[in-house]
Amino acid sequence: MFSRILVACRGEIALRIMRACRELGIETVAVYSQADAEMVYLDFADASICIGPGESSQSYLNIPHIIAAAEVADVDAIHPGYGFLAEVAQFAEVCRDCHIEFIGPSAEALRLMGNKVAARNLARKCGAPVVPGSEGPIDSEDQARTTAREIGFPVMIKAASGGGGRGMRRANNEMTLLSHMAIARSEAEAAFGDPSVYIEKVVERARHVEVQVLADQRGRVVHLGERDCSLQRRHQKLIEEAPCPVITPKLRRRLGDDAVRIAAAADYVGAGTVEFLVDPDNNYYFIEMNCRIQVEHPVTEMVTGIDIVKEQIRVAAGERLSFRQEDVKIQGAAIECRINAEDPSNDFKPCPGLITRFYAPGGPGVRVDTHAHGGYRIPPNYDSLIAKLIVHRRNREEARVCMRRALEEFVIDGVKTTIPLYLEVFGHSAFVSGRVDTTFIENLERDH
Amino acid sequence: MEFDEIQDVLERLIGVMDARKLDELEIEVEGLKVALRRGGRGGDSPAVVVAHAGAHPAVPMPAAPAAPGGTPAEGEGEGEGLHIVSSPMVGTFYRSPAPDADPFVDVGDEVTPDTVLCIIEAMKVMNELKAEVAGVVQAVRAEDREAVEYGQPLFVIARPSA
Numbered sequence: 001m002f003s004r005i006l007v008a009c010r011g012e013i014a015l016r017i018m019r020a021c022r023e024l025g026i027e028t029v030a031v032y033s034q035a036d037a038e039m040v041y042l043d044f045a046d047a048s049i050c051i052g053p054g055e056s057s058q059s060y061l062n063i064p065h066i067i068a069a070a071e072v073a074d075v076d077a078i079h080p081g082y083g084f085l086a087e088v089a090q091f092a093e094v095c096r097d098c099h100i101e102f103i104g105p106s107a108e109a110l111r112l113m114g115n116k117v118a119a120r121n122l123a124r125k126c127g128a129p130v131v132p133g134s135e136g137p138i139d140s141e142d143q144a145r146t147t148a149r150e151i152g153f154p155v156m157i158k159a160a161s162g163g164g165g166r167g168m169r170r171a172n173n174e175m176t177l178l179s180h181m182a183i184a185r186s187e188a189e190a191a192f193g194d195p196s197v198y199i200e201k202v203v204e205r206a207r208h209v210e211v212q213v214l215a216d217q218r219g220r221v222v223h224l225g226e227r228d229c230s231l232q233r234r235h236q237k238l239i240e241e242a243p244c245p246v247i248t249p250k251l252r253r254r255l256g257d258d259a260v261r262i263a264a265a266a267d268y269v270g271a272g273t274v275e276f277l278v279d280p281d282n283n284y285y286f287i288e289m290n291c292r293i294q295v296e297h298p299v300t301e302m303v304t305g306i307d308i309v310k311e312q313i314r315v316a317a318g319e320r321l322s323f324r325q326e327d328v329k330i331q332g333a334a335i336e337c338r339i340n341a342e343d344p345s346n347d348f349k350p351c352p353g354l355i356t357r358f359y360a361p362g363g364p365g366v367r368v369d370t371h372a373h374g375g376y377r378i379p380p381n382y383d384s385l386i387a388k389l390i391v392h393r394r395n396r397e398e399a400r401v402c403m404r405r406a407l408e409e410f411v412i413d414g415v416k417t418t419i420p421l422y423l424e425v426f427g428h429s430a431f432v433s434g435r436v437d438t439t440f441i442e443n444l445e446r447d448h
Numbered sequence: 449m450e451f452d453e454i455q456d457v458l459e460r461l462i463g464v465m466d467a468r469k470l471d472e473l474e475i476e477v478e479g480l481k482v483a484l485r486r487g488g489r490g491g492d493s494p495a496v497v498v499a500h501a502g503a504h505p506a507v508p509m510p511a512a513p514a515a516p517g518g519t520p521a522e523g524e525g526e527g528e529g530l531h532i533v534s535s536p537m538v539g540t541f542y543r544s545p546a547p548d549a550d551p552f553v554d555v556g557d558e559v560t561p562d563t564v565l566c567i568i569e570a571m572k573v574m575n576e577l578k579a580e581v582a583g584v585v586q587a588v589r590a591e592d593r594e595a596v597e598y599g600q601p602l603f604v605i606a607r608p609s610a
Binding site for chain 1 (some may be wrong): 537538539540570571595596597598599600
């Protein structure tokens with residue numbers, strides 16, 4: 001087992017990883033940018049090292065600085081968290097070359113799954129249904145037109161090196177197809193350094209259902225059930241729950257089996273998430289695989305009782321998973337809200353600034369993962385997630401009521417947050433009946 | 449008073465002078481006397497003169513005055529600024545080019561912008577750190593072979609008056 005781990009990320013996930021390390025008896029080294037110098041969790045680490053100025057490119061994305069910190073601190077492993085370098089194959093390679101364990105899959109698996117076209121092909125080879133779309137990247141306007149006609153409009157143009165809801169453009173008809181493709185290509189080039197795009201049919205009124213997988217280095221791959229992350233805005237998840245309230249046991253089994261098969265085919269090691277779309281007729285389609293611990297991992301932890309971050313660390317150290325597939329039981333229902341410092345009444349504009357008062361909810365069934373506190377100044381350099389509020393109760397309705405109660409107790413003064421929006425969601429009849437899809441939040445916005 | 453605190457005080461005082469459009473400001477706090485006069489180098493920023501009045505000088509004294517115009521510690525110099533060289537990277541700080549060699553610089557040495565002050569080693573690469581300013585080494589703030597982080601103060605260089 002590792003004796004010291006460097007936590008190469010920031011915010012609530014850095015604290016989450018440090019907590020797992022602490023419980024495993026592993027020393028922690030936190031890294032921080034000058035913009036994060038006041039973070040309270042830095043005091044909880046055994047050592048902390050400043051790795052650069054506020055700009056991510058010069059700190060949290062700066063591989064030489066992070067590796068240098070790993071070397072001076074003499075760590076055995078690096079946990080990249082999510083975002084930043086978590087899915088950068090080159091970083092995994094540099095770690096390997098420097099004999100530092102990268103807590104995550106191999107560089108090869110990251111490359112494979114990071115290419116969304118290759119991931120689709122792999123899923124198809126595993127017998128999983130994929131969203132009808134182009135076989136590979138679109139190389140010509142003719143190919144674009146032909147493919148779109150074959151699968152039928154509307155279509156989604158997606159960046160091959162994108163993912164996570166980024167680098168996607170919708171085209172409703174042939175007239176906009178080519179112009180949107182051109183825009184998508186230049187956006188992809190700018191954002192991901194790769195202009196290749198592929199096309200998928202738009203699955204209307206889909207639910208986003210994803211399966212958590214865990215794999216060790218001894219070849220064991222298991223799944224921990226699914227999460228429903230349909231409540232999104234501009235393809236960014238806001239609310240997640242486990243289990244998915246509307247799929248049948250048979251569909252649940254198939255999603256889990258397909259996810260395991262895909263992860264195994266990619267020689268995956270560590271924690272990962274296989275994402276699917278489920279249409280109103282309960283047809284499901286693979287869209288992509290995320291090769292990192294995810295923001296919403298707590299809902300799975302609550303319903304399974306499994307500490308996913310500890311398992312990540314264990315398997316990276318060469319241990320076998322501490323449980324078998326048949327040991328995985330889903331108990332009750334869990335829901336998570338991402339509390340963002342954004343103004344929902346002003347197009348979700350980010351609101352960095354000083355949190356003057358911070359009072360987190362508690363009581364039975366409530367978990368809060370956060371790095372924020374009263375007196376914390378949210379820097380403008382990073383994403384706007386300031387806290388995750390998770391509840392776990394015996395069933396979904398009790399979880400919904402608990403979430404409402406917890407949101408009402410959550411006091412964050414000084415900045416605008418998305419709490420008012422969530423209060424509305426959890427009182428909405430559509431949410432109560434579980435009949436929501438990826439258009440719900442934006443429709444709610446429009447109705448205001 | 450630690451040097452970092454002095455730096456902080458100086459910056460705040462300069463800010464006050466600019467904000468209030470003062471030409472001169474004198475203050476004595478905790479054994480440190482500071483006199484600021486505008487126009488030392490023809491620029492807008494006040495020139496800084498620092499004097500010690502207490503028993504515990506916070507800035508180490510050079511062995512012999514080497515800069516023209518005297519050392520800041522004696523309060524005689526005109527418009528001397530103090531420049532802090534901080535680490536631009538994470539790594540291991542080495543004062544000498546080799547284990548048995550003399551340090552690149554010592555307190556009291558004159559430096560030019562191209563003078564190599566130290567090596568910071570990261571990922572097996574030895575990076576030479578240059579002074580980037582001209583002046584006299586006033587203090588060395590890191591220990592040989594110490595692990596340093598981004599932004600950590602390494603050297604204090606007293607810049608000469610114009």
